[in-house]
Amino acid sequence: MNTVDQQTALEQAARKRIKDSHALDSDADRLSDFYRGWASSYDSDVSRDGYCGPMIVAELAGAVQTAYLSRQRAAIAVLDAGCGTGLVGVELERLGFRSIDGFDLSVEMAERARQTRVYRNVRGDVDLNGSLSDHSSASYDITVSCGVFTLGHVRPDALRELARVTRPNGFVIVSTRKSYAETASFEDEVRSLQNAGILIPAQRLNDGRYVAEEDAHYWVFKVPKKDSSPADERP
Numbered sequence: 001m002n003t004v005d006q007q008t009a010l011e012q013a014a015r016k017r018i019k020d021s022h023a024l025d026s027d028a029d030r031l032s033d034f035y036r037g038w039a040s041s042y043d044s045d046v047s048r049d050g051y052c053g054p055m056i057v058a059e060l061a062g063a064v065q066t067a068y069l070s071r072q073r074a075a076i077a078v079l080d081a082g083c084g085t086g087l088v089g090v091e092l093e094r095l096g097f098r099s100i101d102g103f104d105l106s107v108e109m110a111e112r113a114r115q116t117r118v119y120r121n122v123r124g125d126v127d128l129n130g131s132l133s134d135h136s137s138a139s140y141d142i143t144v145s146c147g148v149f150t151l152g153h154v155r156p157d158a159l160r161e162l163a164r165v166t167r168p169n170g171f172v173i174v175s176t177r178k179s180y181a182e183t184a185s186f187e188d189e190v191r192s193l194q195n196a197g198i199l200i201p202a203q204r205l206n207d208g209r210y211v212a213e214e215d216a217h218y219w220v221f222k223v224p225k226k227d228s229s230p231a232d233e234r235p
Contacts, residue, residue, distance in 0.1 A: 014045035035106035058091030082148035086113030156189035
């Protein structure tokens, strides 16, 4: 097999693993087992597929900090929810964020993230489809999540927990694959949380670059003060 054929075979194998991960029905045990086997090749696989979501999410966090948060970037507390191997954390650190925590369902992926040395704390075995009981309310200035609101992974109602752990006047930034946003009622959940005064949509980038075969939407939400109605708050 020549070099071109080898590269093509690797790309096809990477895309198959990515596709297979979308058929896990948000089942924690199946997801854990799948990522246990994928952790060692995950970074190279998604790189072959042109994965640029982590860079875009981190850049949005940087823009939000510059525009709305007065403290120095190094002092901004950031939670990387579903951090995987740490791709978002590495981008955040490159932009000057220094107080970054992360968690992931996969213990093996979380260990890869820990090895990047850009996080203060990293936890594995944390299911974003459940309650984040080990995370106190209003703990973070910015909460980011890239690559988890995708088919077979995290349900839209996890947004509520991301809002809970984010401070009032803080921000939640997430990506959603287009196929996920269109089939998982993500916008319905956004409207529900907005009507309840839990999150306020501040910015949405439609059809942004994500991976080679599919774009994504990028969402920026503001967490309002509890004594304010959604109509009273503007990002």
